[in-house]
Amino acid sequence: MTRIPFVASRYPDPRYNEFALRNRFRAFAVRLEARKNPQRQEADPNGKPVSLSVHDIVDKPSVPYEVGVRINRRSKCLAAQHVAARPIAQLKEDDRELIERVRDGVALVRIESEDHADRIAAAVHEEFPWMAPATVALWHAMRRSVRDGDPGFRLPPLVLDGPPGIGKSAWARFVAEQLRVPTIAIDASGEGAGWGVAGLQKGWSSAMPGRPLTAIIEHQIGNPCVIIDEIEKPGVDRNAKGESYSLTSALLPLLEPLSAKAWNCPYFRVPLDMSWISWIMTSNDQRRLPAPLRSRCTILSLRQLTLPELTGFVRRQQHRQGLSNGAIEAVVAALETAPGRTASPSLRTAIRLLSLAEDQDNRPRFH
Template identity: 45%
Template sequence: MTQSQSKIPFHDLTFYDDLPKLRDVEARLKTFLKATRERAQRIAIEAGRMADEDRVYSYDIVNDADMRRIKIRSVRYLERLHSSTGMYHLAEENRVRLTPIKGGLPVARIATELEADEIAVALHAEMPWMAPATEAVWHGLRASAREGLPGLRFSPLVLVGSPGIGKSFWARRLAHYLSVPTTMIDATGEPATFAIVGSQRGWSSATPGKLMQTVLKERHGGPLVIVDEVEKSGDIHSSRGTRHSLTDALLPLLERMTAATWECPFFQIKCDMSWVNWVMTANSRRGLPEPVQSRCLVLDLADLTTDQLRHFAQTEGARRCLPDPAIAALMDVLDCLAIKNSGLSLRTVSRTLDRAQTLVCKPILN
């Protein structure tokens, strides 16, 4: 739904393509030396300090010894330029991988407060039981428009609630309305610390984190990062006894000031990650690190009612363009499951919708 974009610098690197070539530096120094000596000769002749027949012609005024000195000086100059690019430590392969961020990256922005209102209304219409989360984002979007920020921002969120109430689904729908890319991280199924920020070169499995991978792949400086079940992430200990925790990885990224100069462990370059937005989910507050809670807006969400599930099924069914008979049949199934007290959840309804959509699109056999 968000249509406006602006570009942020994102980095302070100088790409090698923007640096002069050795032959160009040599040619520039040769031209300068030649012009300097010719001018000095002309002044000396005019002042009577040199006879005209002693003039050295232009094709001989810069000799081979001069060219050797020019080459040495050109190489030293380029070495200093290369060392100041911020990419001198990278192999050519990794410099190529960073090409998408050359010239800066776009971020989505909210042009007017009315646009923020429209996004909040659309999101609330789909999932009204997520009103506390929608309201928190709504205030952040309105503030972004009111302050004329180049991108959109809202406070990092931790959505606490029972499994199956649609926390992750709500985050994906939010990304849809904001028109920003997303990256999903399961804090229980993978080393979340390395999944988010990556690992330093030198490890056998060194790789950029999903955050940096998303930025490079999508060529976007403000993705939405969704971290599922953040309270269940454990610490990782290396063979040398070093501890790596999700909290250590998250804290610099959750603070806007430190995120603006965040250093990627893999590429070892500084990037502006201050326009990245965060939605984390948890089944309970137990296990949530205090430093994370102090930097996020933690929202306790209620369990879903049968009516809310029916509302979601009708809204989502209409969004998927299911015919009315299919939606009516789906309502009957939900009523039967509710009577049997079968532990209805948003996941159950989503699977039922998937099945209904498959049956509707299934070709009729003769």
């Protein structure tokens, strides 16, 4: 993995705090006075001039009172200007400690070779063959990243549009697992989705950084995968003042690579490089997507999965979940012969049945 700068703002320099500046000015004043009046230089037992250390200068206020007043005033002014030019210095101690975790940058997970890209795409297609359009888009993006020599991999913003229950979110989580990057899942229809993406500025009782930023700081990986479900159903969030903030408004500057490169965090109020995030959004009706969002994303239309594809997915879970042959066959039979089963099988139903089968396999035995 390679590392890139993450916080596009200078950190405060300890050499420019008020105490350090005052000591430097006092030391300079003492040396200047010693050159003007050599007889006032201190000497060692052998008569040689001795240079005063910073601690000596602090302990021995050997500058005139008027000079000391000017030094103190000037040191305070310069230290304040230094802090004002560095927003990080103005953060509270807890927030400053949090942002300090990424002071040296963040790591980027990259695709090592086109063969590496091929292996990931093959694994994803084997698991979700009905999601072929999305897997092909992922495959091309990975190979392009290798050819361009990118320091890390980012998937261009995708909207997976298709019937409910076909595994759009499961595909996105599996992709993140194969890429070995952190995953952040956000429900667009839930309250506070806009604040969850961008965060909420200080001054409010619920002020917080956005969830993608929190994950980047926690894992120190700059290209996580953010999954937003039901992107066509976002509400409008309102804060205590009644100000509105939609999920679309929060997303737009993060989806544009140029603006995301120096995205101004509402919480920390410092520019951050959020341009490496992979955004995967799901929808059931792309016609309801806002026009600004449609123009910034690749929208892929996906089909319903078939019953053989669904049962194949179930059988592949046997070894992963440690299920017995009987449990797997029971799940397959339930999917094939369930009373009133519609012509559109659901991956969500299959996952729920697998969970029940796992519980049955691991229940205690009574004698």
